[in-house]
Amino acid sequence: MFVDIRDVPDGTGITADICIVGAGAAGITLAREFNGTGIACALLEGGGTAFEDKSQELYAGDSIGRPILDLTTCRLRYFGGTTNHWAGWCLPLDAIDFETRDGVPYRGWPFGLFELYRWYRRAQDVCQLGPFDYVPEDWGIVPTNVPAPFRGPHFIPKIVQLSPPTRFALAYGPELQSSPNITVFLHATACRFETNDGGSEVESVSVRTLSGRGFKVAAKVFVVAAGGIENARLLLASGATEGDGIGLGRNLIGRFFMTHINVSAGLVAVTDPPTDFYFDPGYFRGYRNGSVTRPFVPFVGLSEATMRQRQLPNIKLLWEYQPPRGLSVGGALPALHSILHDVEERPDHVTGKIFRREGVLVSGPKIFLNLEPIPNPDSRVQLAPERDALGMRRVAVDWHVTAADKRNGKAVLRLLGAEMARTGFGRLRSFLEDGDDAKWPADMYGDQHHIGTTRMHRDPSLGVVNEDCRVHGIANLYVAGSSVFPTAGAANPTLTITALALRLADHLKEVLK
Amino acid sequence: MSDAPFPRRHWLFGVMSLGIMATRLSRGAGAAERTEDPRERMRKRLVSLLHEPERARKVGAVYLRSPTQPLAPPAELDDEVLAELGPEAGDDALRRFIVARIRRELRDAQVISLDGWILSPTEARLCRLAAVA
Numbered sequence: 001m002f003v004d005i006r007d008v009p010d011g012t013g014i015t016a017d018i019c020i021v022g023a024g025a026a027g028i029t030l031a032r033e034f035n036g037t038g039i040a041c042a043l044l045e046g047g048g049t050a051f052e053d054k055s056q057e058l059y060a061g062d063s064i065g066r067p068i069l070d071l072t073t074c075r076l077r078y079f080g081g082t083t084n085h086w087a088g089w090c091l092p093l094d095a096i097d098f099e100t101r102d103g104v105p106y107r108g109w110p111f112g113l114f115e116l117y118r119w120y121r122r123a124q125d126v127c128q129l130g131p132f133d134y135v136p137e138d139w140g141i142v143p144t145n146v147p148a149p150f151r152g153p154h155f156i157p158k159i160v161q162l163s164p165p166t167r168f169a170l171a172y173g174p175e176l177q178s179s180p181n182i183t184v185f186l187h188a189t190a191c192r193f194e195t196n197d198g199g200s201e202v203e204s205v206s207v208r209t210l211s212g213r214g215f216k217v218a219a220k221v222f223v224v225a226a227g228g229i230e231n232a233r234l235l236l237a238s239g240a241t242e243g244d245g246i247g248l249g250r251n252l253i254g255r256f257f258m259t260h261i262n263v264s265a266g267l268v269a270v271t272d273p274p275t276d277f278y279f280d281p282g283y284f285r286g287y288r289n290g291s292v293t294r295p296f297v298p299f300v301g302l303s304e305a306t307m308r309q310r311q312l313p314n315i316k317l318l319w320e321y322q323p324p325r326g327l328s329v330g331g332a333l334p335a336l337h338s339i340l341h342d343v344e345e346r347p348d349h350v351t352g353k354i355f356r357r358e359g360v361l362v363s364g365p366k367i368f369l370n371l372e373p374i375p376n377p378d379s380r381v382q383l384a385p386e387r388d389a390l391g392m393r394r395v396a397v398d399w400h401v402t403a404a405d406k407r408n409g410k411a412v413l414r415l416l417g418a419e420m421a422r423t424g425f426g427r428l429r430s431f432l433e434d435g436d437d438a439k440w441p442a443d444m445y446g447d448q449h450h451i452g453t454t455r456m457h458r459d460p461s462l463g464v465v466n467e468d469c470r471v472h473g474i475a476n477l478y479v480a481g482s483s484v485f486p487t488a489g490a491a492n493p494t495l496t497i498t499a500l501a502l503r504l505a506d507h508l509k510e511v512l513k
Numbered sequence: 514m515s516d517a518p519f520p521r522r523h524w525l526f527g528v529m530s531l532g533i534m535a536t537r538l539s540r541g542a543g544a545a546e547r548t549e550d551p552r553e554r555m556r557k558r559l560v561s562l563l564h565e566p567e568r569a570r571k572v573g574a575v576y577l578r579s580p581t582q583p584l585a586p587p588a589e590l591d592d593e594v595l596a597e598l599g600p601e602a603g604d605d606a607l608r609r610f611i612v613a614r615i616r617r618e619l620r621d622a623q624v625i626s627l628d629g630w631i632l633s634p635t636e637a638r639l640c641r642l643a644a645v646a
Binding site for chain 1: 619621622633
């Protein structure tokens with residue numbers, strides 16, 4: 001059932017077994033898992049069922065560190081959340097992304113990739129993807145057709161599966177609307193968790209509307225699923241003193257904020273200009289398996305052995321071909337493109353990509369690098385002094401990348417340049433200048449993957465949530481979304497967000513038995 | 514990095530020529546050359562390995578102008594080769610030696626960046642020799 005909370009009398013008490021804050025990929029996935037279970041579920045959505053300027057404005061905040069993408073455009077504040085404009089790139093994290101690493105502090109998850117396998121498989125269905133299979137050969141990529149520098153041992157082909165992309169609101173809204181036990185409250189912004197005197201349990205969450213009404217939602221269990229930045233904002237706003245946060249790991253809330261580092265990183269001078277880029281990483285392709293054509297994007301990554309041996313981060317490398325004269329093409333990144341333009345423009349964009357596919361003579365493609373950041377406690381989301389229309393303090397995002405991130409990027413490019421030269425493929429000109437003090441190229445940016453602000457760790461001195469995604473020190477408060485990722489890997493996060501939401505749902509079903 | 518403009522086209526051809534430099538070898542040394550200083554003679558022989566010495570010279574000039582002199586060698590390449598192979602090494606031995614060095618450096622990703630281009634140090638030093646020849 002959908003209820004516009006603005007139609008509910010002011011001050012009405014709302015009770016549920018489970019209260020989920022946020023109706024994006026994580027929140028909707030979680031709620032669906034309780035459909036028909038008899039467990040009363042309240043799903044709070046700050047916006048309505050469509051884009052609204054006044055609601056979206058509540059996302060406004062400051063960028064006080066390195067500039068990040070505009071907070072009011074890289075996220076969407078209405079039912080379905082950011083899945084309303086995501087590009088649909090899906091792949092799981094690699095096994096190495098879960099591991100600790102010598103010399104790299106703060107790395108490692110409380111469990112390994114294998115733990116997530118069964119939920120990843122289910123997440124494939126939720127995101128309307130093909131089988132849980134990311135082996136390039138299984139997608140028609142013939143290893144012998146992959147240019148030598150990308151056949152190993154260091155650089156290897158990988159693939160991203162493309163979701164339609166699933167608009168969670170359209171795909172799963174009707175199911176929630178007809179659910180006997182799930183109530184979606186629209187225009188219901190959660191502003192603060194109220195705990196018991198000892199701070200060990202959440203009793204209710206305060207909800208406000210732009211129309212001036214206020215409510216309290218009481219539940220046995222609460223889940224924050226409001227996005228990588230808003231999760232931290234809400235937990236910070238819930239402290240005894242506003243801004244202090246709650247839980248044993250409160251000092252870490254908002255810290256370790258990460259996005260993937262994106263940069264046009266180099267230019268390739270190909271030895272043999274009419275190189276057959278059969279593999280052509282970065283371009284939309286379809287693989288027909290039986291009667292179904294599954295879209296995917298090949299890209300170049302590092303082998304896990306090389307990442308371990310050389311202490312390198314995970315990466316995605318994509319081409320940016322120099323377009324033929326007169327051909328107008330969109331942005332290099334489909335994900336970015338889909339944010340900058342409406343979804344209706346996507347077919348043209350895809351056509352442009354395909355036009356530049358196999359058979360095009362390429363003499364100078366650029367390398368686009370998507371680089372995993374190093375977890376950094378000084379990169380953080382904080383509360384700003386300014387308040388929004390609901391009286392909540394806005395966010396101030398203090399994003400930092402380190403000299404070590406730049407060294408990592410340069411090390412990747414040096415290895416790539418060496419491999420291109422060694423195999424006779426061509427020569428690489430790196431756009432990352434030498435020296436720790438050298439500036440990043442002007443086009444470097446952090447993407448819309450907001451990660452790490454309520455990181456997961458068994459030790460409350462190192463994490464906000466434990467391995468069950470429960471806030472340390474609070475018996476009934478959980479977090480869903482990419483904010484719990486301790487490391488970012490190079491994978492687009494939605495598939496992992498969905499898998500973790502399914503895992504959390506299974507855990508909560510046991511808790512609520 | 515050099516402040517002087519250096520056309521990208523020169524870079525491309527200069528750098529691209531490195532990969533096939535080993536296919537070009539001077540075939541034997543004449544009597545006049547044998548009377549030269551061994552070091553000078555070795556320099557000439559090393560430069561003759563380059564497929565396009567003129568373009569390599571331009572790359573080497575950038576190396577020389579580089580304020581940081583990446584991977585500044587402890588000794589000149591000609592001295593190292595002389596120490597390793599001696600002055601009477603044949604052309605094939607010289608070629609194999611240089612090619613093996615370059616391959617080893619590339620395999621180990623022991624590379625330097627010249628104006629952003631990724632080169633093996635031996636390649637860069639060959640270019641430098643060309644520039645000072």
